[in-house]
Amino acid sequence: MHRPRKEMIAETRAKLIAAARHAFGTLGYAEASMDDFTASAGLTRGALYHHFGDKKGLLQAVIAEIDAEMSARLKVVSAKPDNLWQGFVDECTAYIEMALEPEIQRIVLRDGPAVLGDPSQWPSQSTCIRSMTESLQRLSDGGTILAVDPEAAARLVSGASLHAAQWIANSNDPEATSKKAVRAFKVLLEGLLNRTGKLPQPDRSSAKQPQIDRSPA
Amino acid sequence: MHRPRKEMIAETRAKLIAAARHAFGTLGYAEASMDDFTASAGLTRGALYHHFGDKKGLLQAVIAEIDAEMSARLKVVSAKPDNLWQGFVDECTAYIEMALEPEIQRIVLRDGPAVLGDPSQWPSQSTCIRSMTESLQRLSDGGTILAVDPEAAARLVSGASLHAAQWIANSNDPEATSKKAVRAFKVLLEGLLNRTGKLPQPDRSSAKQPQIDRSPA
DNA sequence: CAATTGGCATACGAAGCGTATGTTAATAGG
């Protein structure tokens, strides 16, 4: 039998990642002792160094896992509505909501950049950005939004989303803060919209113009 | 004489902050050895612990210093043009440019949040946000922009700026990237603009409408 | 002028990380 062997190894990797993910998420990267969380997985640092090289390597693996999950969730959300613009707005909203989760905030948004450098350079992070970039590219092709570089817009939007999320998560009244943030966020996003009235190409299904919400609250 | 004594102490503090600022900026917080950079200032860790309590305390002091400088620079920039909207756009641009500086990026944007927690909570960071919030409040009062929560907008805009800056700083062709980012950034900002055509209240000096740049590049 | 306080250095202990070195079990080759 060849499988049990391979499976044990994969399980060891998975256990290490799971234990590290929990420790990083609750204690933070710097405060998480390798001895402690490898022990909690029934292993030692020997296994860790064998599979991941060092502590940073393990963090990379953890982030890659989380990022893959985020990416998958975003894809589902953005594909749901048949209006492209609505799908994009939903995607952004989902992005904010994910960034509210403590584990994501701590590992991906705070410790990750500090330890691994700017996320722009991560092989994984690009998946999320790429997803949003593609959405914007389609909107641009369809004439729904103005002619801007899709990746640039995607990065600006994600940056705004992330800061909004952190602001909300740390505010005294997350509910009220969230409302203010989302309102302002939608207004900002509408800056991207093509307001000439003519749609060079129809939308995915219905060619109806995106709804612009100009209500003061 | 009382002064020499006080001055020596202040100088010690300043030397520690300067040495730490350099070490944090070049090596990063985690890799900066307290023994090393205190020695480079002709001191020991004894002085450090006496004045700042611990390593985090020193980081706080360093960030407070940098943040004060940033805030001062932003105030100057935003006050220069007599068109409020232009002042705001200039302020945002200056924000991006500052975030391009390696020392600010490393200490304030990456290590700071990881070690001290979310910047929203820092007593210092609020000065930069507050400055931008006030700019937006004036624009809102003047009817130049739509009715959105000024702080919410400020945080979104600063978030977008920071990510734009990091993207630019780490790109292969910062020049080209910068152009794309700024173009997209301005488009986004124009989402804030009140496009009804009526200005409820005049601007600071001239009541002329802000220039909207719709050129494709 | 004595006493005390503040500013800083030195010395010590504890933890954590990385590496070097085993040890066992599975695969590969003859």
Add this chain to the structure above:
DNA sequence: CCTATTAACATACGCTTCGTATGCCAATTG
């Protein structure tokens, strides 16, 4: 079927670093 090699871990060690406890000197204060 037997051996040799390699992969998957565990153990042991040294080095660095941080925080604290202690000590010393100068300056202020009464």
